[in-house]
Amino acid sequence: MPLDPGFWALQALNALQLSMLLFLLSIGLTVIFGLMHFVNLAHGSLYALGAYVAAALATVGGYWTGFFLAPVAVAGMGILLYSGLIRRMRKSGPMAQVLVTFGLIFALLDLTRIIWGDIALAIEVPSLLAGRVSLFGIDYPVYRLFIIALGFAIFAALALVLKRTQIGAMIRAGVDNDAMAACLGINVERLFFIVFCVGCALAGLAGAVAAPLLSVTPDMGLQILIPTLIVIVIGGLGSLQGAIAGSLIFGFVQTFGAVLAPQLASVLIYALLAAVLVIRPMGLFPAKG
């Protein structure tokens, strides 16, 4: 086992990078859940959609077109889903919601196959972010640092919005007690709609960001779904701190598990999840006390 500090710094950055990618995905899912008590299993499919849109736009207008427009496109999909399905499912139990979004996974999976085919797509890292920089004595790809920075920036922005703005206060009130929030004159429906669209946009952004790093395949949404769910269940549904904590735990356990005990890496995270569920069934940082 190599023990030089550069190796571990490199692995720590890898872990951080994975964590931030997961954070972009899980934050949307968890806030939607916290506010609307709605579990959107199709969140991963929206991420895949974001990646495909980004890949398609990148061939036309370059990476940044995809980067900025993919979230918009996915948010547009979110509007369609919200007004067509989600709004009507609000009062249904968790099972009905799980099933509707399960159906959506199926439908979106085949839609991407019909539009973009079965062959994996990929996009290049933009020239601005290509190459590597030297950091703590190690070479690290700029694009990965960009993902880490982007994750932290989004985290900071969301924390600020939640703490300091009126809409943030409304969201916090809604997560705490939606009936009360409605009594206070908050237009809960509109709040839900906005949060849902922002969540979708973030999923789309995660897809666009991941596309140059991974390959864009129809099943990428299914692959990322389980890690995302693990993140939000470990972190506690509905909270920003939970999403970031869960993402970091997942990223580090996965990365260092792969380094130290490759045979156990994938079982390890499930064992951790089971342990959290036994000790703290509501996750580490649940939105409600």
Next chain:
Amino acid sequence: MKTTILAALGFATALSMPASAEEIKVGLLLPYSGVYAALSNDIEAGFELALEEYGAETEATFALLREDTEVKPPVALAKAKKLILQDKVDVMAGIVSSGVLGAVRDLVHGAGVPLIVANAGNDEATGAQCSPFITRMSFSNGQVNRPMGPWMVEQGITKVFTLAPDYAAGRQMIDSFTETFTAAGGEIVGQEFTPFQKTQDFGPFLAKAKASGAQAVYVFYAGGEAISFVKQYDSFGLKADLPLYGSGFLTSSLYVNAEGPAAEGVITALHYVPTIDNPENAAFVTAFEAKTGRIPSEYAVQGFDAARALIEATKTGATDRESLANALRQVHFEGPRGTLSIDPATNNIVQPIYVYETIAGEGGLTQKVLAELPATADPLNGCTMAPVSN
């Protein structure tokens, strides 16, 4: 139409249509949906192309029945039963994943239906699990990787780090490379198997490879994982100091354009690349492009040669299951991959292996063949079966 009218669905009992004496019913068993759909499309296109081009050489005519395995062994088994017992096909072809091959093996063997494997490469299928009815026209996992061991030592590379997904095929590919590489005097300085289809980020493993002190990295990845791997390998800047070698699926022509410049300079070995220089291949590439608009991949040539083998077998006058199986074991012909033959001891294909480098060409990435390593038959691997009857 995906399936023929013959496929009476649900519960209706199908009537077997009386076939004319020379019409041979061929069941194509491929995963049209699921992760291997792109592979299926190439195999099927290749298969059809061969029937169009060479079908006239034989008196037999062919009726194709297509079934989707969904890459699920239980589904594949049910579909295989349907083809064999209900549709009463004379011969089957296809099979992409080794799991599916393992699932249908006993059925095929028991029913005595010849099966031409057009992809699945697990060594056991032509080893301990071999059957006189199963002929493989694609490759075996060992076959593709074995020649690379001595070749790399010849190039002066003696310390290698290996990486592959953690499943049977990954282990077989790496193990067979390791075997010949160490026998030729090389040393494996590190070895990792990554969780199959669950590894999004290869960073942790790449850092290990970098720290291992190896001269080169030898890997097997395919499909989406291959794209992610090659791109991430390049993004860490490893290619310059630590050249990337591997099994040729890594930079298959099906995916290489998605990998982009990251794939340049990667050296791998495979049984087919579209740039092999021989007249059969030139004709095949032209015809395949005309038919599909794509450059043929190794999967396309596997489908193509599977149908070629079937045509060759029928030329001997074989029409029923038994005679077809027997004839398939003795097939040999010149194809896009060079001289091909079936080793009657294992029923695996004997074919040359091409070492190639992925380089930038005029219309995107292309393959430069560095060496043609001679064809050798696979070891028996515990295969015992009745000899060919004449």
Next chain:
Amino acid sequence: MLETRNLDKSFGAVHVTRNVSLKLERGERRVILGPNGAGKTTLFNLLVGELTPNSGSVLLAGEDVTALPVAKRARRGLSRSYQKNTLFDGLTVEENLGLAAAIHTGAGTRLWGDSLATPEVREIVAEVAEQVRLMPYLHAKVSEVSYGVRRQFEVGVALATRPLVLLMDEPTSGVGPEMAKGFHDLLNDLPRDLTLLIIEHDMDLAFDVADTITVLNYGEVVFDGLPEEARGSTLLKEIYLGSWEDA
């Protein structure tokens, strides 16, 4: 039979139960009075085990049960009825009672045989139905009977576990005065060895049914004595009537 010693409970900075010590003898009927927010329901939850106290202990039949979960306390003879409807609406009155009785007899966790068909359960159901005057309604679905009957029935379900102590949370809330009177008679007709602890808002019930009265205010016991003494207490009037107007 049921005793608390210096029970204390706070939620964060809010102290809801302060140093409450009570002692009920076997067969005693005690009513706990107090204005809204006096900590009556919290005390109940501490007694049955749905909340754990910050300090102090709960004793049932002389044994410390403070650490026991709800179900175990219930099996030792501590039963409660709820203020709001907690019955199984889709089932009949008989089935509801049977469900509770089966838990008491152990048939409710048995895999073989219908728990409601066992003789012990049938016996308990018949007896309880008699006690809470539900005979005519046995085969009606809970959703079909009137509100007043449901209140009786709520007590019946709690009784079907054959408790030593029965805790009742405002058993007559929302029931008209005439029906409430009938309800008081029903309570008085229950077997004398059954210990009753009743949370009430309604003074009449306290004077009709109670052997003793405890008054809570801001989580503290401010009165503990006989109904006659309570009737004359000015302190009680102040606390109670004061808040009565608020409510």
Next chain:
Amino acid sequence: MFQHTALRYTALILLAVGAFTQAVTAGYFGLEILTEILLLAMLVLALDMVAGFGGMVSLCHGALMGVGAYAYAILTTKAGIAPPVALGGAIAITGAAAWVIGAIGARSHGIYFIMATLAFGQMAYSYVFEAPFFGGDDGMGGIPRIDLSLLGIDLNDSRSFALFCLVLLGATYGAAVLILRSGLGRSLTGVMHNEQRMRALGLTVWRVKADVFGLSGMIAGFAGALSAQHVMYISPGLLGWTVSGEALVVVILGGLGTLVGPMIGAAAFVILKHEVSNVTSYWHLVVGVLLIAVVMSRANGIFGWIEARWGARLERRLSDLTRKTDAEEITTDA
């Protein structure tokens, strides 16, 4: 609590007759489909028991079925245990695993329970997928079927095996009804409606949940061991969460909490999948849209819809008939 109604009896008889007719007359592929339906029906019975009568919506029943299949495969092929004993062993192992999951999950509700079961299912999947002992991704073959030649039955024949599964499904249905009607089953339904109240009445709620989940797991394991015998080959895909998801889809499609409905759902789902995949390889799209439509319609699945539409009418007609006879008896008595 589960109750039979006239409509449910009618549906059961129709299902049994239909399945039997198919088992006798169908061609080879039809028999494969039939057996697939029968085994899926067994799995969704197990799922409906916990989801429809205990509110425990499980996303690990596919994995439990897989555990049963793998347990049977390992016991027969690697440990060399006789198939009937191995079948019992597989059922016991799966039941024990399910009991533990139920016990741990008992504290969680709603979406947390779904997630907890998902986690346990995926844990099993990952483990099997990566353990070379279980054959990894390539799976395991050569799994024997039970030998009933003493009774003159050759289970290697597709028709016999389909009939065998039909009989076992009938027996499993009977067992499920008995369980749901037992004291335990009644308590479970009580827990689903009001857990707090059941606890206050002295019921150890987690035990009831764990016990029923364990029993349900035994049925799932039984289905798994049979499906390993059916295919004679198993692969880790059997344990994946999408299998559990599909099972849940089938329960909802058929009608949650009706036992009969999910079995109808199993038939509908399998036939639909085969019909659609014959026309297009994009069958996921069709199934997905259909699923959304069914859930959005707010009917309780196919059978729930039938019950809502015709159940009451049928019941009334029948009770009219019985009342008439009662009345006649009374008049004669008087």
